Amino acid sequence: MADEHTTGSPRTLKTVSRAFDVVRALEELDGARVTELANHLDLSKSVVYNYLSTLRAEKFVVKEEDTYRLSLQFLLVGEYVRYQNILYRIGKPEIEELAEKTGEYAHLATEQHGLGVNLYKVSGEKAVGSDYQVNKLQRADYLHFSATGKAILAHLPKERVEWIIDQYGLPGKTEATITTREELFEELETIRDRGYSLNDEEEIKGLQAIGAPVTNRHGRVLGSISVSGPVRRMKQPEYHEQLIESVVNTANVIEVNVNMEESDDDFPTFS
Amino acid sequence: MADEHTTGSPRTLKTVSRAFDVVRALEELDGARVTELANHLDLSKSVVYNYLSTLRAEKFVVKEEDTYRLSLQFLLVGEYVRYQNILYRIGKPEIEELAEKTGEYAHLATEQHGLGVNLYKVSGEKAVGSDYQVNKLQRADYLHFSATGKAILAHLPKERVEWIIDQYGLPGKTEATITTREELFEELETIRDRGYSLNDEEEIKGLQAIGAPVTNRHGRVLGSISVSGPVRRMKQPEYHEQLIESVVNTANVIEVNVNMEESDDDFPTFS
DNA sequence: ATATGTGTTTGTATTTGACGAACGATCACT
DNA sequence: AGTGATCGTTCGTCAAATACAAACACATAT
Numbered sequence: 001m002a003d004e005h006t007t008g009s010p011r012t013l014k015t016v017s018r019a020f021d022v023v024r025a026l027e028e029l030d031g032a033r034v035t036e037l038a039n040h041l042d043l044s045k046s047v048v049y050n051y052l053s054t055l056r057a058e059k060f061v062v063k064e065e066d067t068y069r070l071s072l073q074f075l076l077v078g079e080y081v082r083y084q085n086i087l088y089r090i091g092k093p094e095i096e097e098l099a100e101k102t103g104e105y106a107h108l109a110t111e112q113h114g115l116g117v118n119l120y121k122v123s124g125e126k127a128v129g130s131d132y133q134v135n136k137l138q139r140a141d142y143l144h145f146s147a148t149g150k151a152i153l154a155h156l157p158k159e160r161v162e163w164i165i166d167q168y169g170l171p172g173k174t175e176a177t178i179t180t181r182e183e184l185f186e187e188l189e190t191i192r193d194r195g196y197s198l199n200d201e202e203e204i205k206g207l208q209a210i211g212a213p214v215t216n217r218h219g220r221v222l223g224s225i226s227v228s229g230p231v232r233r234m235k236q237p238e239y240h241e242q243l244i245e246s247v248v249n250t251a252n253v254i255e256v257n258v259n260m261e262e263s264d265d266d267f268p269t270f271s
Numbered sequence: 272m273a274d275e276h277t278t279g280s281p282r283t284l285k286t287v288s289r290a291f292d293v294v295r296a297l298e299e300l301d302g303a304r305v306t307e308l309a310n311h312l313d314l315s316k317s318v319v320y321n322y323l324s325t326l327r328a329e330k331f332v333v334k335e336e337d338t339y340r341l342s343l344q345f346l347l348v349g350e351y352v353r354y355q356n357i358l359y360r361i362g363k364p365e366i367e368e369l370a371e372k373t374g375e376y377a378h379l380a381t382e383q384h385g386l387g388v389n390l391y392k393v394s395g396e397k398a399v400g401s402d403y404q405v406n407k408l409q410r411a412d413y414l415h416f417s418a419t420g421k422a423i424l425a426h427l428p429k430e431r432v433e434w435i436i437d438q439y440g441l442p443g444k445t446e447a448t449i450t451t452r453e454e455l456f457e458e459l460e461t462i463r464d465r466g467y468s469l470n471d472e473e474e475i476k477g478l479q480a481i482g483a484p485v486t487n488r489h490g491r492v493l494g495s496i497s498v499s500g501p502v503r504r505m506k507q508p509e510y511h512e513q514l515i516e517s518v519v520n521t522a523n524v525i526e527v528n529v530n531m532e533e534s535d536d537d538f539p540t541f542s
Numbered sequence: 543a544t545a546t547g548t549g550t551t552t553g554t555a556t557t558t559g560a561c562g563a564a565c566g567a568t569c570a571c572t
Numbered sequence: 573a574g575t576g577a578t579c580g581t582t583c584g585t586c587a588a589a590t591a592c593a594a595a596c597a598c599a600t601a602t
Binding site for chain 4: 011013014015033034035045046049053066
C-alpha cells in the first residue's frame with residue numbers, strides 16, 4: 001500500500017461511490033440494518049450509519065424500525081428522467097396501439113452505458129396470462145440477445161459496438177444466443193439491410209421477437225421497438241410477415257414524429 | 272470560521288449531500304454543462320467536474336456531447352423500489368379494475384417523509400381526453416389537500432401528523448384547501464368516522480375525489496386509494512354513493528390481500 | 543491572429559470522513 | 573430477575589480524501 005499514488009483524472013470521489021455502494025447493497029438485500037450492511041460492505045458500523053443518515057436526510061432512503069430501505073424518491077426522479085426522453089413521450093401511445101393491434105407484447109427500449117433499458121412495455125390480449133414480461137423486475141440488460149438490443153446495436157457506430165463488446169463481452173443465454181464477434185457483426189449487417197431485427201429464442205427459449213430501430217434525422221439511433229410472442233405463433237409465415245410490417249411501420253411513425261419535435265436540437269453522441 | 276465546531280450526530284456526509292445537490296440541479300435544469308452547473312451550485316468547475324465524473328461512473332448520469340443528464344438508472348432502481356412495495360403489487364390490479372368499473376381516474380398512493388407519493392394511477396374511460404393526471408410529472412406532494420393524502424393522515428398517529436404539519440405547514444392550493452390545524456384535525460376525525468375521505472376542489476378547482484385508506488392488521492396505514500372526476504358528475508347523489516361504495520370496497524379487498532401476504536412480518540413505524 | 547469561451551488536468555492546503563472505543567437500550571437465555 | 577450479548581448510536585482523533593485555483597488543450601468568435 002505504498003506505490004500506487006495515481007491521482008489520475010477524472011478524480012472519482014470515493015465518498016460518493018461508497019454512497020452508491022450503500023444504495024446497491026440496500027437493493028440487493030431488499031433493505032437492511034446497520035450491522036448487516038456493515039458486514040456486507042466491509043465497513044465499520046459508524047461509517048455505514050453516517051451514510052444511511054445522509055441518504056435519509058436526502059430522502060433517498062427510509063428507515064422503518066431499524067431497517068433502512070431505498071425510498072420512492074428513486075421512482076420520482078426516474079419517472080422524470082423517462083418523461084424527459086422524447087422517444088418515450090412519442091413512442092408510448094404508438095407502442096400501446098401496436099400491442100393492441102397485434103395482441104402481442106410490445107416493447108420500447110433505449111441504450112444507456114452500453115446496455116438496453118426498457119422505457120415502456122405493454123401486453124396485448126394474446127399475451128395476457130403469462131405476463132412474466134410486464135411485471136418482471138426491470139434491469140439494464142445486454143443488447144446482443146434481444147430484438148430491441150440488436151436493432152440498436154445495428155445502428156450504433158462500429159467503434160461504439162466494439163467498446164460495448166469489450167466492456168461486457170457476449171455472454172450466452174440460450175443455445176441460440178450469438179456469442180462471437182464475427183457472427184454478431186454479420187447479424188447486424190443483415191439487420192441493417194432488411195430493416196428489422198429478429199430474436200429467435202436467443203434470450204428465452206420459446207420466445208421470438210421482431211424489432212426495429214428509431215433513429216433521428218442525423219442517423220443517430222434513439223432506441224428501438226419490438227413485439228414478441230411464442231415461437232409457434234410467431235413463425236406462421238403470413239402472420240410473421242404481417243408483424244414485421246406492423247413493427248417497421250410503427251417504428252417509422254415514431255421516427256417521423258420524433259424528428260418533427262427535435263427540429264431545433266443538438267445531435268449528441270454517446271455515453 | 273472559528274466558533275461553530277458542532278460535530279453533532281448523526282454526522283451527515285457533505286460530499287454525499289453535494290452529490291445529491293448535483294442530481295437535483297441536473298433535474299431542475301433538465302441537464303446541464305459543467306460551467307452552468309458550477310454557477311448554479313456556487314462551486315468551482317473542477318469540483319463539479321469530479322462529481323459529474325463520479326456519478327457517471329456509477330451510471331446515474333450520462334454525458335451527451337458536453338451536456339450531463341440524469342440517467343434511466345433512477346427509473347430502474349425506482350421500479351425496483353415500487354415493486355418491493357406490497358401495496359403496489361396487490362393494489363395495482365385492483366385499482367385497474369376500479370378505474371374500469373367506475374370509468375374515472377383511480378389512484379394508489381402512499382406516504383414517505385411526510386409527503387404523498389403516487390404508486391400508480393389509471394384513467395377510466397370517462398376520464399380519457401383530459402389526461403392531465405396520468406401524464407403529469409410525478410412529484411411528492413402535500414398530504415392535506417388530496418383524497419389519498421387525507422385518508423392517510425387520518426390514520427397516522429397524531430404526533431406524526433403534528434410532525435408533518437410542523438415540517439411542511441398547510442399551504443393552500445385553492446380557496447377550499449384546509450389551511451388550519453384545527454380544521455384539519457376535525458376533518459381527519461370525520462374521515463375516520465365515516466371511513467372515507469373527500470377532496471372537494473381542495474387541490475384543483477372543478478375536481479372532486481373520494482379516497483379510502485389501506486391499513487395492515489396492526490392498524491398501521493400503508494397507503495390509500497381514490498377515484499376522481501369532475502365535480503358536476505361526482506356530485507350526483509346516487510352516483511356519489513355508488514362511488515363511495517366502490518372505493519371503500521376496493522380498499523377493503525386490497526387490505527385483506529395485503530394482510531394475508533404480510534402474515535410473517537414486522538410492523539414498522541415511520542420515516 | 544487574438545481573445546474569450548469551453549471541459550479537463552494537476553499540485554497543494556485543509557476540510558472531512560474513517561476508525562475504534564464507548565454508551566445506552568434492547569433482547570435472549572439461564 | 574439477572575446476565576451477557578448485540579443492537580443502533582455517539583464521539584474524539586488522525587489520516588486521507590476533497591476543495592480550490594491556476595494552468596492546460598481545444599474550440600469558437602471577433
